[in-house]
Amino acid sequence: MFDLKEIVTARQGENYGLHEAHVNRTLVKVLQTIGFDKVYARAEGAYLYDMDGQDYLDFLSGYGVYNVGRNHPVIRKAIEDVLEMDLPNMVQMDCALMSGLLAEKIVEMTPPHLEAVFFCNSGTEAVEGALKFARGATGRKRILTLSGSYHGLTYGALSATNNGNFQEGFGPFLPGMEAIPFNDLSALEHELSKGDVAALMAEPIQGKGVNIPAEHFLSTAQDLCRRHGALFIMDEVQTGLSRTGKTFGFEHWNLEPDIITMAKALSGGYVPCGAVVTRRSIHQGVFSRLDRCVVHSTTFGRNNLAMACGLATLHLLKEEKINENSEKAGNALMTGLRKLQDKHELIKEVRGKGCMIAIEFHQPKALKLKMAWKAIHAVDKGLFPQMIVSTLLSKHRILSHVAGHNLDIVKILPPLIIGDKEVSRFVNAFDDVLTDCQRFPGPLWEFGANLVKTAIKQKKPELKPVEA
Secondary structure: OOOHHHHHHHHOOOHHHHHHHHOOHHHHHHHHHOOOOOOEEEEEEOEEEEOOOOEEEEOOHHHHOOOOOEOOHHHHHHHHHHHHHOOOOOOOOOOOHHHHHHHHHHHHHOOOOOOEEEEEOOHHHHHHHHHHHHHHHHOOOEEEEEOOOOOOOOHHHHHHOOOHHHHOOOOOOOOOEEEEOOOOHHHHHHHHOOOOEEEEEEOOOEOOOOEOOOOOHHHHHHHHHHHOOOEEEEEOOOOOOOOOOOOOHHHHHOOOOOEEEEOHHHHOOOOOOEEEEEOHHHHHHHOOOHHHOOOOOOOOOOOHHHHHHHHHHHHHHHHOOHHHHHHHHHHHHHHHHHHHHHOOOOEEEEEEEOOEEEEEEOOOOOHHHHHHHHHHHHHOOOHHHHHHHHHHHHHHOEEOEEOOOOOOEEEEOOOOOOOHHHHHHHHHHHHHHHHHHOOOOOHHHHHHHHHHHHHHHHHOOOOOOOOO
């Protein structure tokens, strides 16, 4: 008899050994180096719990998946209901009820001109669909993105991602993909005027670095796309579903995109779920003939479990007033963190919208700290924020992350259900960690020195055996 609970209970704690042997041993090494090699045994709401029952405040949220918190009972009940009903699933040559119901709910919450939905499994797959829809509907081949963008890691999405760290070693990429400078309307208009651009794709707020566009950039960019016959795509994979204090990030600028991509939080944290939402005319431009009714498709995209998770999640966003709490909690976090700027000269800026927040650092003026800062950055430009993130976890049991490669930025993506207790815990812990930074030499800088040694070792070329 197969007993999953017995297997998991018996093998709990073998996580990293199993991954070292059979999965990603490089990731295992990184997690061990930065002190992230914890074994989490349980999760609920905004917290993870280790095998000893200690709580860890989760301000990473699976990179923005757990907007309604981990293991929400309403979503779990929806999955149980689907399983109990023994519904037919993924018949493929049919139109399933569950996907129709979720599509109906999605178009109710998007602008009225967006009427058609395509379901898929992930954010990067949603981006792939948006790229195909834009090219297929316009007959044009070029796609514009913005410098610093991140859209995913499959080939089309990676070709649109303007990040050398992710692209290194995987070229050549899809032709016709070009990034223009962030906030540069002149560069955008110059490219659009060539008349061969299918679409501009942008994140309302860039995930890597939490870069917020200039006030009129996106609205003017949308107007320019309209003028030159290009589509305007908003990648809402991370910003969508209340992350920024509004249902979608583009609502901060009253935009009317032609295509929206979403995923992450739509899953409720249980079953992968993504979607492309677009104008009916664009959708029909792709599925244009009877023999093209499945010209773009995905096997698991409309499965009942994913659709149930999506339906339950959208219900919770409204029922639990997630937009309002995201804005309230985010404002409280940024207010608390900005008060720390007067106390800690390391803080350059605190920015964000809702519960998508970045704390950016810069070189301090105090001589000892300046020397330590320069020493760390001489080896690797991304080590200082990793020191902060690692110490938050080891000393205060708070999970956060670095905002991107070679950025002096700590990023937080807390669940949107947090309250005053979680806000205070994070702000006080952050204050304490930055206070430790002022003690030089001290434990935090010793940890940084160990990271430096590891980084130097990693950069040394490996000796390879001579091949016969």
